[in-house]
Amino acid sequence: MTDLSEITKALISGNTEQVCSLVKAEVTKGTNAGDILNIGLIQGMDIVGERMQSGDMFIPEVLMSAKTMSAAVEILKPLLSADDMSSAGHIVIGTVKGDLHDIGKNLVSMMVESSGFEVTDLGVDVAPEAFVKAIQEKNANIVALSALLTTTMPMMQQTMNALVESGLRDKVKVIVGGAPVNQDFADKIGADGYAPDAGSASKLAKELWA
Ligand code: B1M
Numbered sequence: 172m173t174d175l176s177e178i179t180k181a182l183i184s185g186n187t188e189q190v191c192s193l194v195k196a197e198v199t200k201g202t203n204a205g206d207i208l209n210i211g212l213i214q215g216m217d218i219v220g221e222r223m224q225s226g227d228m229f230i231p232e233v234l235m236s237a238k239t240m241s242a243a244v245e246i247l248k249p250l251l252s253a254d255d256m257s258s259a260g261h262i263v264i265g266t267v268k269g270d271l272h273d274i275g276k277n278l279v280s281m282m283v284e285s286s287g288f289e290v291t292d293l294g295v296d297v298a299p300e301a302f303v304k305a306i307q308e309k310n311a312n313i314v315a316l317s318a319l320l321t322t323t324m325p326m327m328q329q330t331m332n333a334l335v336e337s338g339l340r341d342k343v344k345v346i347v348g349g350a351p352v353n354q355d356f357a358d359k360i361g362a363d364g365y366a367p368d369a370g371s372a373s374k375l376a377k378e379l380w381a
Pocket of ligand 1: 230269270271272273274275276278279315316317318319320321322346347348349350351365366367368369370372
């Protein structure tokens with residue numbers, strides 16, 4: 172098995188140039204693109220997620236790793252077969268209606284995408300009906316709701332209600348997060364999980380979609 176640990180290390184350091192040149196070198200050598208993705212890159216993002224959770228990595232560093240991951244995935248995309256990505260589910264993510272904060276949500280979006288999920292990011296100020304429509308259109312497995320304001324937390328409940336009313340609730344896992352949200356609130360609205368940060372969100376999504 173080819174040693175891809177240099178790629179993993181450079182990814183954790185957020186060194187885009189080095190990762191891209193190492194990935195290109197592996198491609199030229201004929202290393203399987205799925206191995207580069209799953210062993211070299213995704214394992215690196217798993218470590219980034221764990222370090223973020225434990226406070227050993229901070230947001231700017233995580234962003235650098237996530238951006239590096241995206242650049243590397245762009246190189247690999249044309250070479251990846253459907254099977255290489257087949258373990259990933261589809262996540263619809265957005266900041267709930269009335270709320271315009273998107274920095275944390277974008278971080279979550281990048282982390283879950285880096286873990287191999289396909290992501291539909293609906294942006295900010297997303298109405299319950301827009302979540303419902305996107306889940307139906309994309310046949311999503313997970314919906315991730317973000318809220319940064321105490322005043323928009325009730326919109327998470329309303330989004331849950333819309334999922335129930337549309338008959339989608341049993342077909343999709345719901346995860347919630349954002350600074351004012353906690354596990355108690357997630358339990359209260361009947362969400363499937365709560366994640367305090369982007370690393371935990373990626374781990375939680377994988378657990379729910381295992
Ligand atoms: Co706003 N804002 N803001 N703001 N803003 C807060 C949130 C506030 C705490 C500041 C304060 O008063 N101390 C306060 C909320 C108070 C409250 O409700 N408890 C507040 C307020 C009041 C407001 C306005 C109402 C101000 C006004 O206009 N009077 C207004 C509301 C606008 C609106 O949304 N309708 C407003 C506006 C803005 C800006 C537009 C100026 C800007 C947002 C820019 C943008 O997002 N593009 C802004 C900012 C930047 C902040 C602070 C300073 C920083 C937020 C942030 O990006 N943090 C914030 C104060 C603070 O947090 N210190 C504040 C960094 C980010 C990485 O963390 O978003 O928490 P966070 O995401 C984390 C986790 O929460 C988690 O993972 C992320 C990464 O680990 N997470 C999830 C987030 N979403 C998740 C989803 C998941 C899982 C995990 O899905 C499963």
